[in-house]
Amino acid sequence: MTTETTPVIPLPAARIITAVGAVATTASAFLAWTWTSDFPGDLTVTGYPGGLQWLTLTAGLLTLLLALAASGTPGLRWAAPSRSHNATLLAAVGAAAVTWFTLIAISVELGGLANLEPGGWVAGAASLVALLGALSLPLERHPDGNFGGLTKKSDQPLPAARQLPSWAEVLLIIAAFAIGLFVVTFGLDAEGGELFVGYLITLGFAVAALTRSGLTARLRGLTTKHRQVTTGAAFAAAAAFPFSQTSDQYTSVAVNILIFATVALGLNIVVGLAGLLDLGYIAFLGVGAYAAALVSGSPASPIHVQFPFWAAVLTGAVVAMIFGVVIGAPTLRLRGDYLAIVTLGFGEIFRITMNNLNGTTGPNVTNGSNGIPRIPDLQILGFDLGKAHSVGGIELGRFSNYYLLMLLITIVVVLVFSRVGNSRIGRAWVAIREDETAAEAMGINGFRLKLLAFALGACLAGTAGTIQAHVQYTVTPDQYTFADALPPNSAFLLAAVILGGMGTISGPLVGATMLFLIPKKLQFLSDYQLLAFGIALIVLMRVRPEGLIPNRRQQLEFHEADIPAQAVPAEAAATKAGA
């Protein structure tokens, strides 16, 4: 049920105002906004955008594109399959928000409005003109949606997509992932807090606008059609990341994101599939890391052995799995909240035990709070991951090596998750999550399968832990807490799974990336960092309660809204035939 707003300004005029505003916003990014290069990003150059101006430029162009496409401009209609001006409005709001955010940031940082050059005022005015125009366009409202129902999906199904040759569709998917890689790289490399906040604002509104325009749905149609190409392109884009970097500075962030995301995916087996709320999951990452550190040949390790890479990974995985079984066997008899409390306790027990195995309060195994330092770099088949190597003329540093190794492990985890999730075992897990009593009545040994989920999750986290130990040189007990300002920790892992989308593969990966980047880039707020992060989480959950990437089953639910109309007569006929 949607209603259309009645525009104040007649439609042709509104269109022209929006388009002119969007063009002016885009153009204003080329002007000087301030007089001094003290503001990060150098916004003083006329004729070339810098820093935050790129974001205004992008948002302005997007507004223009969507405004023209939604008005049915020939040649641009592909950009807005839903023909909805709500998308235009969202883009215009994004452009205005990021522009005014920049102007305010300049004034606050440099001390007063006097620091704005005329170019800045032009940009601010232009973005408001575009916003005014977009508000006067005919908009659909949904009575029960967020923000006056402007973002809610339209009731009308999208018109059928034009048939393209399959090579063109594959090219589109690859292009989409290339854009995705660029967007993520931009966020990772964003210097300074202002640029990152502006990036978040632009990204949020751009994604909302593209979703509302129907373009994301089109893309999803393509990716489901060419599943293997999509997976391949996703990993190719991820593998291309280190090659896009000039220094190792941001690959070190990326490798940590990858570790965090892989562990989140492992947790998704436990939480998302089997429905077991595990608040101490970080302990398994710690078990894997400690196991790898002990057999790494570090001089601080009481065991003076140096395992080869494959054996170290196997050790970490197996030891973590054994811990999973040992912890799971007594705790998995509990359900729901009780399980959550007990796992929380076990997570803390792990950390405290590692602290106490220091030679004074217990046998010396882990060096207590000092941890195990000086873990040597991995050597795989004579290849030293600690040294920089040149591939095709591009220098890949230490973190790039580890990034690519970790990516391989992520691929394995993704493969395990997708194959197990869609099998007899995975179905049994989902059945247990849905209704354990009914699942047992179907012949499922609930306890055994829950233990299996726990052990598999622990095993995957342990594998990631072995790499983490080598990447960070040192393992200490304090890396494995329940909650902290920075990931990875149990609370963040769970948040990544829930924010990203439970039971999906891409959900926790996306969620983990965001949860890693946001607090890291908000560090400039110092005391207010956690407050800002909390607000960001609340906004995310308010806008997308089902997670950033909803489950296939939830998609099915949306999809099914159109089906019953045809299905009901068939059912009625069946009933009559039966009678």
Next chain:
Amino acid sequence: MTTNTPVLEASGVIMRFGGLTAVNDVSLTVNSGEIVGLIGPNGAGKTTFFNCLTGLYVPTEGTVSYKGTVLPPRPHLVTQAGIARTFQNIRLFSNMTVLENVLVGRHSRTKEGLFSAILRGPGYRRAEAESREKAMELLEFAGLANKADHLARNLPYGEQRKLEIARALASEPGLLLLDEPTAGMNPQETRAAEDLVFAIRDKGIAILVIEHDMRFIFNLCDRTAVLVQGQKIVEGDRETVQNDERVITAYLGAPLEGTSTTEDSQ
């Protein structure tokens, strides 16, 4: 049609919850090819008795045996042995598709483990394809084949009941326990359910059914047992049960002293 090999033998089943005896010394036999009804007023202990049979409750006393072997009181082992059940208040896996629900029902008849799922060898694929084929056959049988990809929770009520039966049949049971299969159905749907129960019986599956709809029970059942306050008061064919005074008393209440009508009419 009824042969006399017993499929289910419950003997002296007693279930106490603290001071309350919910099921008191109930013995019941179901022979192969039989449809047996279990009726009784609300709170008589019918569902509790079902739960004792399926291992959901551990009976305080008494044994339950299936085809001569005593069943361990664990639900999944009972299902593995060959007893399937449905629930009084539908308990489908509501966020799974119709087909997936039935595939879960096949869990005890397949054995592909974690590693074969990861490796996806030819054996795994064959077993998975076979499972899907059998599940589709069952959906066809229950008249739900065209809804295989729908979410279970989006099915109308009557079809959810049918799906629960199809899911139970997927475990290839020798005995099916139905807990109020027609609750909330209109007469037409009830008639369709009767046909379905007969069709299941014709597959060679014995059935024990709890029901409040007397017409349904007497149309279907070869024998009917009546449970009142945890005790089996009578068991027999339609005539025996309908004319039993204790049954009438249990359902309609005892006549008041002095204004007794039953004695007058005799």
